[in-house]
Amino acid sequence: MSFPRKLVVGVGGASGAPYAKRLLDHLAAIAPEIEVGVVFSKTARGIWAQEVGTDPRDLPFPVFGPRDFGAPFASGSAGWRHMIVVPASMGGLARIAHGISDDLLTRAADVVIKERGTLIVVPRETPFSEIHLENMLRLARAGAFVVPASPSFYARPTTIDELVDTLVARLLDRLGIENDLMERWGFASSRSEAPAEETL
Numbered sequence: 545m546s547f548p549r550k551l552v553v554g555v556g557g558a559s560g561a562p563y564a565k566r567l568l569d570h571l572a573a574i575a576p577e578i579e580v581g582v583v584f585s586k587t588a589r590g591i592w593a594q595e596v597g598t599d600p601r602d603l604p605f606p607v608f609g610p611r612d613f614g615a616p617f618a619s620g621s622a623g624w625r626h627m628i629v630v631p632a633s634m635g636g637l638a639r640i641a642h643g644i645s646d647d648l649l650t651r652a653a654d655v656v657i658k659e660r661g662t663l664i665v666v667p668r669e670t671p672f673s674e675i676h677l678e679n680m681l682r683l684a685r686a687g688a689f690v691v692p693a694s695p696s697f698y699a700r701p702t703t704i705d706e707l708v709d710t711l712v713a714r715l716l717d718r719l720g721i722e723n724d725l726m727e728r729w730g731f732a733s734s735r736s737e738a739p740a741e742e743t744l
C-alpha cells in the first residue's frame with residue numbers, strides 16, 4: 545500500500561461524527577503534507593451538528609457537499625487513490641458495495657475501487673443484519689478494508705477523545721501514517737498488574 549499524497553475523507557450519515565473530526569484534526573497536525581478533501585453525505589451534516597457541533601466550514605481542509613461533482617476526486621483522472629469513509633452508514637455502504645454512485649461520497653469511493661486504490665470504510669450500526677454483513681463482505685472482496693467503529697479499552701482511555709483515538713490510531717495505521725495516539729499493546733500491558741493468561 546502506497547503512502548497517500550491525496551486523501552478523501554467521506555463523512556457518512558451514521559452516528560460517529562467525532563471519529564471523523566478527530567481524524568481530520570490529527571491529519572492536519574501530523575500529516576500536513578497530505579492533500580485532504582472532505583465530503584459529507586446528505587444526512588451527515590445534521591448528525592455532525594448534533595454530535596460535534598462545530599461548523600464543517602471551519603475544518604482545516606476543503607469541504608464538499610453531496611452534489612459537488614466538480615470536486616477533483618469525482619474523477620479517476622485527478623489521481624486521488626486513498627479514501628476513508630468514517631462513519632459509514634449501512635445505506636451508504638450498500639450503495640458503494642453495489643456501485644450506485646448517486647452522490648459525491650459514493651462516487652469518490654467508486655473511483656477508488658475502480659482505480660484499485662485504498663478504500664477504508666468504518667461501518668457503524670448495531671446489530672448488523674445479514675444484508676449489512678453481505679455488503680461488507682462484498683466490499684472486502686472488492687479490496688476495501690472494513691474497519692468497524694469498535695474502539696478499544698486496553699489502553700484505558702479516560703476521556704471520549706482518548707476512546708475515539710483508539711479507532712483513529714488504527715485508521716492512520718492502515719494508511720501508513722505514524723502516530724502515537726494510543727498506548728500500544730505490549731507497553732501498558734507489560735507494566736500492568738494484569739494477571740498472566742494461565743491464571744485467568
Ligand SMILES: Cc1cc2nc3c(=O)[nH]c(=O)nc-3n(C[C@H](O)[C@H](O)[C@H](O)COP(=O)(O)O)c2cc1C
Nearest residue numbers: 556557558559585586587588633634635636668669
Ligand atoms: C441522527 C441519525 C443517526 C443515524 N445513525 C445511523 C447509524 O448509526 N448507522 C446507519 O447505518 N444509519 C444511521 N442513520 C440513517 C442514515 O443516515 C440513512 O440511512 C441515510 O440515508 C444513509 O445515507 P448516507 O450515509 O448517504 O447519508 C442515522 C440517521 C440519523 C438522522
